[in-house]
Amino acid sequence: MAPFGDESFLKDNYLAWKRAMILALNSKNKLGFVNGSIKAPLEETDPEEQLSVSAYYTKLKGLWDELASYNAAAHGA
Secondary structure: OOOOOOOOOOHHHHHHHHHHHHHHHHHOOOHHHHHOOOOOOOOOOOHHHOOOHHHHHHHHHHHHHHHHHHHHHHOOO
């Protein structure tokens, strides 16, 4: 059975559907977005701080390589 169930949403299966939704959302750590326990950020991200995909990848690759060098040094390579 898929997380959303194979049956159409009906009045008589609401409780089963609700439980399935709670379990599915909770398993993906998304329940807080739906029930309101995770609040929206108060301030917007500065558009100038946002990186392009290419710049983000380059930055991430540099950090990954740096981490790998620490790991190699720790193991005597």
